[in-house]
Amino acid sequence: IRNLTSKNSVADDMRVLLNVGGVRHETHVATLRNVPNSRLSRLADMHINSGRGKQEYFFDRHPSVFNSIIDFYRTGELHVPLEVCGAVVKRELDFWQIEELDIKACCWRHYRQYIENQRILGSFNHSLQREQMTVDLVGLRGWKLWQTKLWLILDHPRTSRAALAYGIVSFLFVVASIAGFCLETIPELRPKVSYNISSASCNGETKTIQVVMASNTALNVLDFICTVFFTLELVLRFVVSPEKLRFVRNPMNIIDLLALVPLYVQVIFEQSELQACYINERFVIEIMFILRIFRMFRIFHLVKHYQALKVLVYALMASLQELLMLFIFLLIGMLIFSTMIYYAERNDSARPDSEFNTIPIGFWWAIITMTTVGYGDVTPSTPVGYIVGSACSICGVLLLALTIPVISNNFTLFYEHVRSRSTSPRKKEEVEEE
Amino acid sequence: IRNLTSKNSVADDMRVLLNVGGVRHETHVATLRNVPNSRLSRLADMHINSGRGKQEYFFDRHPSVFNSIIDFYRTGELHVPLEVCGAVVKRELDFWQIEELDIKACCWRHYRQYIENQRILGSFNHSLQREQMTVDLVGLRGWKLWQTKLWLILDHPRTSRAALAYGIVSFLFVVASIAGFCLETIPELRPKVSYNISSASCNGETKTIQVVMASNTALNVLDFICTVFFTLELVLRFVVSPEKLRFVRNPMNIIDLLALVPLYVQVIFEQSELQACYINERFVIEIMFILRIFRMFRIFHLVKHYQALKVLVYALMASLQELLMLFIFLLIGMLIFSTMIYYAERNDSARPDSEFNTIPIGFWWAIITMTTVGYGDVTPSTPVGYIVGSACSICGVLLLALTIPVISNNFTLFYEHVRSRSTSPRKKEEVEEE
């Protein structure tokens, strides 16, 4: 009857009983010798040498994973159990001295997935914790105490009610500043009569500055109040900051500083009107225009208040490799399709008004087509151009569809991690720690 | 031979046998002392104090989860079993007095997922049940009985055949009203000759009302019939409603009332034509135009008939936090890109016809680009503008791709829950209850 079993060549007394965490696995000694240089193969050798009969060996290890281990000895194929986390499997493989690369391709994804998630969530938690710090107010006195208290209020909106109130006020100023900045550009809100500064009439371009900047009185007042507030805040935050170097390196503070520059430059211009003639005005206007953009980046102060934004930033940083991949794929698609559309739409000796008269305009068209935005400001108009355009739109859909699941993975992982952790008790401690 | 096992420092007689729900787990007593302040560590202390040898302890608990628990004692890492629902794990952790925060990050998602689903489905079921009520017709007599019967017919289309028939008739009236409302705006269906009310000729604007409202005879008749029906229905439903306060608070009833207002205002206008001159006509027209929109919201009466719409509403309510996140991300993207496109397209002293002459027009462009709609009514036309536009479209694709899986999760969960529950036997009871 034993003939039915597959390994009947081994004598009955050569069976061993392996008790792994209370679960008994029976197997033939010969089976254990199938994987050389592992813990069990050495046990088998010892067992044979000792010459004893059927005997039980006890291992205080995870019993589920051992099913896969013993299966590897029996069949030579290492599949991992799907009911156990990959990290547990890794630990057990290390104990049983089996290489993780022996795992078959079909189970590899399940095995690595948990380990990857642990690694990426570990670095995410590490990043979050690096921002946190424990402050001990007990040991401080005098200026140090006040400095630390003020610093907590100014920079850490979740530490106290006062800090939260200040944080909201500060953020409302940011919103007001941005709103003013946007409204400024609407012609209806600007006074129609642009005042001419007669003394600055070295050339006609000075007016341009005046027209753009000379805005509605209400907006001017708002601008002034915001400027004063942000200047005071930045100075105060620098003064109370316990680590000046870290403060200076923080990109948010640099943005805050740069956002203040154009306002002071404007004041200088208005005060010393004759200086305006000496420096290259066109260049100054360019720089000031660019610096004015930095005012908009103050919106990133929201990161301090809004957890999800922090998650987005870390998720994008963790997916940097995948984002790079998306950009490279789009770049290649852009190069190929812009060249093809240029040649498809080119032979317009008859009609010299082809919209694709250069390859770089094809870059724009290809990107806008591949992201399926499709403005239609430049569109092909020849049969070959139609084919290239169709190929471009289908390729774009495919490229996005293929790469985006890989990118969105990390965000979903981080977001769900943060959300589920925030509903668990430790959250409260974290807030206190912060 | 025992030397092969990892924990051989402990004497053999210090092994304990833990029988958890019939499955025997063998381990060393020392292992059980690894996690302090837990049920098993106290058992270990007692066992040592009692001085007895190898002994079996019986626990009437889930055997699968105990694999992970004992593994935590052995290795210090708490991974959850993937073959068991997270809620079971939570219960067992509570019994064994182990903190859920000891669970490693890799298993956390699996662990919380089921608990989250249970929580969110629980509140969804709770919302659905709050709408249901059991009505006992047996104890009622006279007016009360009639009131309740009529109320069931008018407000609960699934309680009886009469109610269903009435519900369909009522919904057809809604459809007819909306169809008439839409057709009214088509110039071909309006009589070309607009009749002038000579007595209301205080100023020329009165004609505007007439032209818009004086519509085709057939549409006028339809409008009149619908108005009469909806008025009667609203009055009747108010009269028979057992809870007047709840009726008044119901947003659907407020919409129904507001949708009736413009029709009665029109009648008043036509009756007392001279009054039209006294009040500010332009303002009245504005209000009436807005009130006419409410007629369209009658489409939400469909919620009473169509389960999936209810699922959508609850799913959006449950995903409020995620929707807010999407809006904040789009808002930030909108602010950044509108500013950038404004400055990229700005230096048009030569060509003053730039499409992006204000930042708010950039808001529109950025939103339409980021949702990949891309109308093309405003498009960049400078090289820097092309780069900003490309960045905007790619960011839009990424933002949507990252946040939407998080949002769609709840809808899929609710929809599948409702669909699978509706095919199970309890469904019938629910309908009867309703």
Place this chain on the structure above:
Amino acid sequence: IRNLTSKNSVADDMRVLLNVGGVRHETHVATLRNVPNSRLSRLADMHINSGRGKQEYFFDRHPSVFNSIIDFYRTGELHVPLEVCGAVVKRELDFWQIEELDIKACCWRHYRQYIENQRILGSFNHSLQREQMTVDLVGLRGWKLWQTKLWLILDHPRTSRAALAYGIVSFLFVVASIAGFCLETIPELRPKVSYNISSASCNGETKTIQVVMASNTALNVLDFICTVFFTLELVLRFVVSPEKLRFVRNPMNIIDLLALVPLYVQVIFEQSELQACYINERFVIEIMFILRIFRMFRIFHLVKHYQALKVLVYALMASLQELLMLFIFLLIGMLIFSTMIYYAERNDSARPDSEFNTIPIGFWWAIITMTTVGYGDVTPSTPVGYIVGSACSICGVLLLALTIPVISNNFTLFYEHVRSRSTSPRKKEEVEEE
């Protein structure tokens, strides 16, 4: 020491041993009485009545599911094991006389998913098999034999090499017919001089027919050959069809017939030119134009050859409820947003050229925006219109994102099922059967 266990109120001799498929579960008798009217509660009653001590009961059932069953007795919460298919759980629940509605919401999805898949794949397999039939050529003689053989060749391209060859030829004719049909509409391929039939000059409209239909000679010849082929094929297929009623009911055959009509009508027109004056020509042209479209539907002959198309058709049919949901959601969105855009863009007494001068044009705009196509042929131009437009585009993205995962589920399921089954050995038999 037993005091540590949770159920120590029960005397030791009241413990029972349940041997389920070889796995021993130990529990207290009191535990088994927690769920009334179940198989185990009745066993517990009998055990107490018998007055025997600790005893083993054997059940020849699935041991994994019993973990959950006994856990339900212990804790009152029914969670299903995730390592077992829901259909197995259902069967075991039936055996142990436990209601499936006792399953907690968190595990419900896992439990139903497999049962749903089995149900939907079952009906899909059923549909596929209904098309198949076993034909026994042995018993046939004479005409019957020839008829069946021809019928197999004409209608079932996978039954023999001749049938496949004929199928390919037939499909090439379809492709040629469609190609000709498309090329016909290109002005360059039509002869510029349109011939006038002098005898049919009852009114000027007769020329319109001629211009449209009088096409290139090569295309005319192709059209003639295809017409002859399709006529012969249809007649032959009808003659050899063993079930005439089923043949007549088949929508593909009706399309084939209707696609032939316009060609014969044209011949009749050309032959009896004077008749053209008697019937309402404009109406005839309309009908014939519509009938010509049916030629395009011949592309669905591809279903016979291409498995994936069949999968698509069945998946859409199985997802009918979800498709309806998508349409209703789009319809509601369309109604709401078209009304809002109409009122947002309306107060154009100054500029009477608003693009949204009727609500139905808003329907078109809303659909094209919600599907993120965004042609830009009609776009809002007022600030309120911009807000409505932005809301519409975001709602569209959300609606599609929420409903599409629910729809695409069935297609993926069917596609993977068909693909994985086609690589397994049974496939061969199926082909033979067909």
Place this chain on the structure above:
Amino acid sequence: IRNLTSKNSVADDMRVLLNVGGVRHETHVATLRNVPNSRLSRLADMHINSGRGKQEYFFDRHPSVFNSIIDFYRTGELHVPLEVCGAVVKRELDFWQIEELDIKACCWRHYRQYIENQRILGSFNHSLQREQMTVDLVGLRGWKLWQTKLWLILDHPRTSRAALAYGIVSFLFVVASIAGFCLETIPELRPKVSYNISSASCNGETKTIQVVMASNTALNVLDFICTVFFTLELVLRFVVSPEKLRFVRNPMNIIDLLALVPLYVQVIFEQSELQACYINERFVIEIMFILRIFRMFRIFHLVKHYQALKVLVYALMASLQELLMLFIFLLIGMLIFSTMIYYAERNDSARPDSEFNTIPIGFWWAIITMTTVGYGDVTPSTPVGYIVGSACSICGVLLLALTIPVISNNFTLFYEHVRSRSTSPRKKEEVEEE
């Protein structure tokens, strides 16, 4: 009491104990006879014939899968365990002599998924390994050694630091060449005065070549340097290639060669100006224009350096069937909707300026609508056209949503496989091998 069990008709002594890998399964002998022609049914026959009582049979097999096997004997339904990889299930089914087609539809997907992944990852790994080769530099001397060393440097950028440096230099040349090629087409970078070759004045068309090709001096120099470099590189790589046939067959080398042709043709043209008159110039220009496109394909040299691009190429190749499906679905949609829009927009005897005056223009419109790009260069303008357009956009969204998850599967699988393998130790060996 045994009466409670379902199989009580069988005498107690007919129970058998199956010890599968240490786990004991008890069952009735009758149960084992339910599946004929299997290993266990034959065991049951033998057991009955032997006439022995309750006895234990030992099988050295996977215990988890046996749960499902014995469940199949008990109930006639074969469900697979979800905690074990499908490949293990397949192996065990083979051992127990049970057909895999007996697996129920609900479990089929889980079962095949791992086997499919193993198959597809196996062929992917096979493709990657075919590119690798082990080179033994020890046995080589003289020219052979130099040839092999140079070949490694030129063709395998990861074999040494010199090879990597050369690879980067080579790729920078590619980038420079492409950049020059793109900038060449910008009118501002071309010298406005186009030089006329007086001797080649056979007809006016010769100028066309000159205008296009006569570019900026800096670009001309860049072009010259790149041409020299690529020519030398191609010659050198051919000379040192150990397998000339494989070199010639490599599509990248053919692209490199074709990209060089137009530059040499230009030189020939300029040298032998009179020859230009003899050959058909228009045709030559066409060919040269097309050949110039090949320069852009040099971007695919990036495949050598960028792993993700290789993954994309293999994923698309592995998803060829699914891509074909997407194309066929889009093709069918294109044919149907272009015909419908042609007829919907056709009856413009009044307005002969319909944008859809041919069906092929409808092809373009349908593709651009179905991919949701929606340029808006051709849009419907009749009510029926609006309906067709809406249907087309919704169908497009559905088609993409249904087919894309099936396509993106392979890319995600390959990408995650490559990424997780690259972080494991074997990676290092692979690089060395290469």
